Amino acid sequence: MTKANAGTMSGAKMIVKALKDQGVEVVFGYPGGAVLPIYDEIFLQNDIRHVLVRHEQGAIHMAEGYARSTGKPGVALVTSGPGATNAVTGLTDALLDSIPLVVLSGQVPTFMIGTDGFQEADTVGITRPCTKMNWLVRDTERLAETIHTAFHVATSGRPGPVLIDIPKDVQFATADYVAKEKVKASHYQPRVKGDIDQITRLVELLEKAERPIFYTGGGVVNSGPAASQLLRELVDATGFPITSTLMGLGSYPASGQNWLGMLGMHGLYEANLAMHGCDLMINIGARFDDRITGRVADFSPHSVKAHIDIDPSSINKVIRVDVPIIGDVGHVLEDLLRVWKSRGRKVNKDGLAKWWKQIAEWKAVNCLDFKNSDKTIKPQYALQRLEALTKGMDRYITTEVGQHQMWAAQFLGFEAPNRWMTSGGLGTMGYGLPASIGVQIAHPEALVINVAGEASWLMNMQEMGTAMQFRAPVKQFILNNERLGMVRQWQELLHGERYSHSWSESLPDFVKLAEAFGCKGIKCSDPKDLDDAIMEMIRYDGPVIFDCLVEKHENCFPMIPSGKPHNEMLLGEAETQGVIKAGGAVLV
Amino acid sequence: MSALNITKGSTSHSAYDLRDPYAEVIESHTLAVIVANESGVLARVIGLFSGRGYNIDSLTVAEVDHEGHRSRITIVTRGTPQVIEQIKAQLGRLVPVHEVHDLTVEGPSVQRELALIKVAGKGEQRIEALRLAEIFRANVVDSTLESFVFEMTGTPEKIDAFAELMRPLGLREVARTGVAALSRGV
Ligand SMILES: Cc1ncc(C[n+]2csc(CCOP(=O)(O)OP(=O)(O)O)c2C)c(N)n1
Ligand SMILES: [Mg+2]
Numbered sequence: 001m002t003k004a005n006a007g008t009m010s011g012a013k014m015i016v017k018a019l020k021d022q023g024v025e026v027v028f029g030y031p032g033g034a035v036l037p038i039y040d041e042i043f044l045q046n047d048i049r050h051v052l053v054r055h056e057q058g059a060i061h062m063a064e065g066y067a068r069s070t071g072k073p074g075v076a077l078v079t080s081g082p083g084a085t086n087a088v089t090g091l092t093d094a095l096l097d098s099i100p101l102v103v104l105s106g107q108v109p110t111f112m113i114g115t116d117g118f119q120e121a122d123t124v125g126i127t128r129p130c131t132k133m134n135w136l137v138r139d140t141e142r143l144a145e146t147i148h149t150a151f152h153v154a155t156s157g158r159p160g161p162v163l164i165d166i167p168k169d170v171q172f173a174t175a176d177y178v179a180k181e182k183v184k185a186s187h188y189q190p191r192v193k194g195d196i197d198q199i200t201r202l203v204e205l206l207e208k209a210e211r212p213i214f215y216t217g218g219g220v221v222n223s224g225p226a227a228s229q230l231l232r233e234l235v236d237a238t239g240f241p242i243t244s245t246l247m248g249l250g251s252y253p254a255s256g257q258n259w260l261g262m263l264g265m266h267g268l269y270e271a272n273l274a275m276h277g278c279d280l281m282i283n284i285g286a287r288f289d290d291r292i293t294g295r296v297a298d299f300s301p302h303s304v305k306a307h308i309d310i311d312p313s314s315i316n317k318v319i320r321v322d323v324p325i326i327g328d329v330g331h332v333l334e335d336l337l338r339v340w341k342s343r344g345r346k347v348n349k350d351g352l353a354k355w356w357k358q359i360a361e362w363k364a365v366n367c368l369d370f371k372n373s374d375k376t377i378k379p380q381y382a383l384q385r386l387e388a389l390t391k392g393m394d395r396y397i398t399t400e401v402g403q404h405q406m407w408a409a410q411f412l413g414f415e416a417p418n419r420w421m422t423s424g425g426l427g428t429m430g431y432g433l434p435a436s437i438g439v440q441i442a443h444p445e446a447l448v449i450n451v452a453g454e455a456s457w458l459m460n461m462q463e464m465g466t467a468m469q470f471r472a473p474v475k476q477f478i479l480n481n482e483r484l485g486m487v488r489q490w491q492e493l494l495h496g497e498r499y500s501h502s503w504s505e506s507l508p509d510f511v512k513l514a515e516a517f518g519c520k521g522i523k524c525s526d527p528k529d530l531d532d533a534i535m536e537m538i539r540y541d542g543p544v545i546f547d548c549l550v551e552k553h554e555n556c557f558p559m560i561p562s563g564k565p566h567n568e569m570l571l572g573e574a575e576t577q578g579v580i581k582a583g584g585a586v587l588v
Numbered sequence: 589m590s591a592l593n594i595t596k597g598s599t600s601h602s603a604y605d606l607r608d609p610y611a612e613v614i615e616s617h618t619l620a621v622i623v624a625n626e627s628g629v630l631a632r633v634i635g636l637f638s639g640r641g642y643n644i645d646s647l648t649v650a651e652v653d654h655e656g657h658r659s660r661i662t663i664v665t666r667g668t669p670q671v672i673e674q675i676k677a678q679l680g681r682l683v684p685v686h687e688v689h690d691l692t693v694e695g696p697s698v699q700r701e702l703a704l705i706k707v708a709g710k711g712e713q714r715i716e717a718l719r720l721a722e723i724f725r726a727n728v729v730d731s732t733l734e735s736f737v738f739e740m741t742g743t744p745e746k747i748d749a750f751a752e753l754m755r756p757l758g759l760r761e762v763a764r765t766g767v768a769a770l771s772r773g774v
Contacts, residue, residue, distance in 0.1 A: 124628055129639055133683040136627065153683050187624075188683050313677035316670065 011140040011171040012037035015104065018147040020047050021180045024075050026066060026441055027051070028059040032079025034106025034119060037171040051441060051470055054462035056083050058434035060090020060161075061460070064099045065438030068421045069396055071224060073100040073154050074438065080106045081119030084165070085126060089428060091161045092130040096425025097247060098222055100159035102150050103131075109169035110138050123165045132160030138167065140175035148183045157190030158311040159222055190310060194327030194335060202282070202306045202323050203340045209280035210351030211303075211358075212240045215263065215292075218247030218424070219285015219309060219329050221417040227330035228417045231284065232256070234337055238347050241359055243271035245286050246409055247424045254413030260359065264292045265560050266406040269367035269569060270359055272558070275300050276566035277358070283307040285329045288318040289425070298565030308332045367558045367571055368410055377527050379404060379479045379550040383411035383451070386477060389534050394446045395419065396439045400432040400456030403485040403556045408451040430459030433476060437463060440472035447475070447538060454480040454547075455504050464517040467543040475537050476545045481552045482507065489555045510547035517543075525549040615692070616645065616666050618699060618769045621679055622687040625651045625659040629684045633661060636682065642667065642675050646701070646744065648766040658686065664744075664767050691769050699769040703747045708735040709758030717757045724750045735760070 009017070015038055019027065026049045031039045042050050053059040056078045063074025078087050084105040094101045108117040124136045133153050137143050146164055154162045206212065214235060220227050228251040235242050235258050242252050243263040252259055261268035263275055275281065281303045286292070288307075293299040299319060306323035307315050315324045325332055340346075370380045397412055399405040399422040414420050421439060423431040436450035450457075457478050467474050487502040514521030520540050524533040524547070537544045559570045623629045630649055637644050646664040651657065665675060672690070679688045691697040705726070707717045717736060721728065726740035735758075740750060744767060751762055 125631070128628065128632055129635055134628070158681070187686055190681075311681060313674065313681050315677070317674055317677075320670075 007177045008174050009177055010037065010041075010174050011143050011166065012041045014140070014144050014175070014177050015147065015166070015171070016041040016045060016048065017177060018144045018180075019075065022148070022151045023072070024048055027075045027077050028053055028062040028066070028438065029077030030056050030059060030079065030083060032081075032083050032106060032119070034080035034083075034108060034168050035077060035104075035166075035171075037168065038077065038104070038106070038166075049441075050077075051437075051466065053434070054465050055460065056086035057090050057430065058437075058460050058463040058466065060087050060094065060101065060103065061428075061431050061434035062438030062441070062463075062466075063101050063103075064090065064094050064097075064431075065398060065421050065435030066442045067094075067099050067101060067438075068221075068435075069418050069439040070442045071418060073102050073151060073159075076101065076103045078103065078105050079119065080108055080123065081121045083119075084121055084123040087163075088126060088130055089426075089430075091127055091163065093423055093426040093428045093431060094161035095130050095132065097423065098159050098218060099161065100154040101161035102147075102154050103161060103163045105163060105165050106171075107136065107165045107167040110167045111169065113167065123163070127163050130161070131163045132158075134163040134165065136165045136167075137170055140170050140173040143170060143175070144178040145183050148178070148180045149186055152186050153188055156188060158219075191326060192310070192328035192331045194308065194325040194332035196335060196339075198323055198325045199332065199335050200339055202325065202336065203343060205280050205304055205306065205323065206238060206240075206282075206340060207343070207346040208348055209240075210348055211274075211278045211355045212238075212280040212282065212352075213260075213274050213278040214240055214242040214252075214282050214284060215244075215275060215286055216242060216248045216251055216284045217245040217286025220248050220251040221285075223285065223310075223329035225417065227251070227285075227328075227333060230330060230333035230337060234333060234340075237337070237345065238340075239352055240282075240347075241274055241356070243267070243275065245289065245292060245424070246422060248286065249409060249420045250414030250417040253415040255415060262409050264289075265294070265562075266410065266556055266558065267560075268410070269365050269558050269571065270362035272560065272566040272569055273362050274359055278303045281305045283309075283321070284333070285309060287311075287314045290318070293318060294560045295563055295565045298567075300566070365571070369572075370554075372527075373551070374527055376551045377525065377530060377548060379407050379481065379554055380411055381527060382477075382479060382530060382548050382550060383407050385530050386449070386451075386534060387412050389531065390447060390449070390538065393538075394443075396421070396436075396443060396446055396448045398422065398432045398435040398439060398448070398450045400450070400452040400459075401427045401429045401486075402453040402456055403481070403489065403554070404451055404453045404479040406486075406556045407479070412451075429453075429456035431456075433457060433460050433474075434463045434466075436474040436476070437467050437470070437472045440467075440474050441470065444472075448473075449475045449477050452476055452478045453485060454478050454482065454507060454510075455484045458508075461513075464514075464519065464543065464545070468518050471542075473540075473542050473544075476543070477537070478510065478545065478547055479550050480507070480510070480547050481550050481554070483552055485554075486556070488553075492555070493559075493561065510545050514543075514545040517545075519543040519545065521545050521547065523547040523549070612668055614666055614668060615672060616664060617672050617690055617692040618697065618767060619663045619665065619676065619679070620687075620689040620691055620769060621661040621663065621685060622689075623659050623661060623682075624684040624686065625657040626684060629659070630661070632682055632684065633663075633679065636678055637663075637665075637675075640674075640678065642671065646766040648768055662767055662769050689771070691771055694771055696772040697769050698772060699743055699767050700741050701744050701747055701767050702739070702741045702765045703751070704729070704763045705738045705740070705751060705754060706735060706760040706762075707738065707754050707758045708760050710734060713757045717754060720750070720753050720757075726750065
């Protein structure tokens with residue numbers, strides 16, 4: 001008989017130990033046959049908290065909200081078959097938005113793989129295209145090592161979701177635990193330092209530029225708080241204007257002097273025109289997404305472009321750039337600032353003064369202006385009031401997908417990174433509610449608000465049960481237009497006002513629904529009552545479903561129609577007649 | 589013109605049409621990709637090509653370092669220079685990929701493919717097939733009174749040429765390994 005080593009344990013125990021050693025505090029999950037041994041181990045310990053979701057998609061979005069608001073990887077646990085397939089949307093969402101996740105899935109025992117066993121699915125096959133990396137662990141000996149490697153992969157370089165598929169017999173079998181420190185270094189070590197010659201070239205351009213602009217993205221947030229700090233220093237020291245993608249909001253404060261607001265399809269007039277008219281574009285951790293560029297052939301035609309990105313494949317993928325810098329935003333900005341300072345902190349003052357004058361003219365257009373009403377609540381007004389009443393609070397915002405999401409990005413101001421979680425790349429309706437719970441679990445004392453559309457919100461509303469069970473006092477601020485508003489807007493502008501299936505019928509009574517879940521429901525339809533209602537929501541100690549009945553036919557402007565360049569932006573109702581040519585209709 | 593009045597090949601209508609209209613030269617490149625020999629890695633590489641719409645003209649794979657568990661994947665692909673650069677960058681960021689070499693730009697390289705070619709025929713045709721095989725330095729690895737299986741190695745072009753010549757002489761079947769390639773010199 002061999003003496004059992006102190007480090008010998010079952011695969012299931014190993015999983016829990018490895019998670020602990022990785023500093024995991026919370027796992028979002030849902031049990032099932034293929035993960036029962038792991039649930040047994042979870043039952044036997046108190047270090048890791050398990051949050052029981054109501055649907056596996058919810059678990060992944062919660063893990064995303066947790067990850068994005070803390071900078072730590074989010075962890076989820078799902079069973080085989082349907083548990084794993086339910087995770088696919090969340091994995092894809094995390095892949096497109098570069099969110100670090102470690103997802104563990106159960107699998108049928110190794111000897112049954114390939115037999116169409118009960119709840120068998122080819123999970124690694126199905127999730128291969130929606131994970132940064134995935135593994136099927138066939139041997140308990142490899143389990144701990146694989147988990148440690150998974151955390152390294154999820155959080156290194158451009159972050160992303162990874163999945164580990166673990167057959168049930170591997171959970172039962174025993175082997176020696178491999179400590180985190182004992183795992184041999186992965187060959188996967190993306191480069192973080194930028195090329196100093198390219199950085200110097202960029203500094204030379206900075207010194208001369210007449211019409212420069214910083215165009216920042218989620219990469220700044222992902223790089224960590226130090227990167228945001230360096231960005232602020234750089235922007236303030238150079239005096240250059242800065243805009244950001246949806247994903248990057250908060251890395252430069254909305255109250256900052258040089259802030260132009262968000263750019264892109266529903267971005268601000270001044271931000272988009274500055275992008276179009278600049279002579280030096282400095283892309284920091286953004287990826288020239290099609291929501292940003294509009295018609296590629298006419299994208300910022302007269303600028304020299306620099307691009308800082310940790311992912312080499314982002315460079316020259318969509319837009320050809322003149323100064324590519326591969327590296328981590330934080331590291332590159334540090335070097336950039338150092339070189340720029342050592343060369344005497346030069347900028348083109350005259351050029352900049354003229355540039356800011358031009359920008360001031362664009363700002364004067366007041367592109368977010370809307371016709372307010374004292375009879376119905378305008379969605380923009382609702383967000384203005386939400387902003388005014390919650391500004392300065394320890395506040396986190398999540399959103400669903402649609403018009404409300406764009407209005408939230410336009411009308412709410414973010415002073416710090418990691419305070420804004422939204423589904424950017426995939427545009428996943430149903431993201432916001434579970435994400436808000438994930439955020440709240442990570443920040444129990446904070447005010448967490450999901451700015452929602454009624455249609456999106458219904459997609460994962462079962463998670464209100466999770467919010468109740470785990471005392472996550474999330475505020476569901478639903479801008480209820482009884483429409484799939486964004487779809488309706490496109491149908492109005494692009495499809496001859498034929499509103500095919502874009503309204504929300506048979507909606508539940510949200511107040512009664514709240515009561516059914518055991519939380520608070522608030523309904524508001526009069527602009528005069530709005531402030532009090534919002535304050536009631538904020539003050540309530542528990543989850544709230546806020547049914548904010550808003551104007552049904554409001555359109556979200558500004559808008560750059562698909563296939564149009566930045567300088568052909570629509571500002572308001574009057575300008576929208578017949579402006580989108582048929583060509584634009586093929587684009588999403 | 590489509591129903592949407594979009595001129596064929598025009599880039600102006602589409603944010604998705606990322607190719608520079610002035611650089612539409614399609615080039616063929618041979619890539620050598622060194623990967624960890626783990627399950628699923630080949631699927632990840634192939635999935636990258638199908639998922640992003642890249643071409644694969646030829647693909648070979650085998651473990652070349654048994655101790656280090658490294659496989660070498662040789663891929664012949666086609667695209668504009670920008671697409672080729674994208675393919676390399678996309679391959680390079682896959683977690684199990686250790687190295688990506690573009691043998692087409694990294695200096696001279698040798699490319700070889702092995703093919704088995706079955707030709708059936710009688711009389712003059714049979715003699716002609718055998719004569720051509722000699723010229724191409726193809727070996728006969730199987731023969732019956734009515735057929736030959738030739739084995740040949742060479743560049744894909746050479747194999748194409750030989751197979752083309754065999755067509756009127758009774759070509760039945762061709763099996764090809766795909767290209768293996770190495771850079772010349774050290
Ligand atoms: C899962 C999913 N299905 C479909 C869509 C397409 N889509 C984008 S916005 C939208 C309407 C959203 O309606 P609502 O949540 O009420 O938001 P509103 O636009 O009205 O503010 C739809 C259907 C999507 N983004 N995600
Ligand atoms: Mg709606």
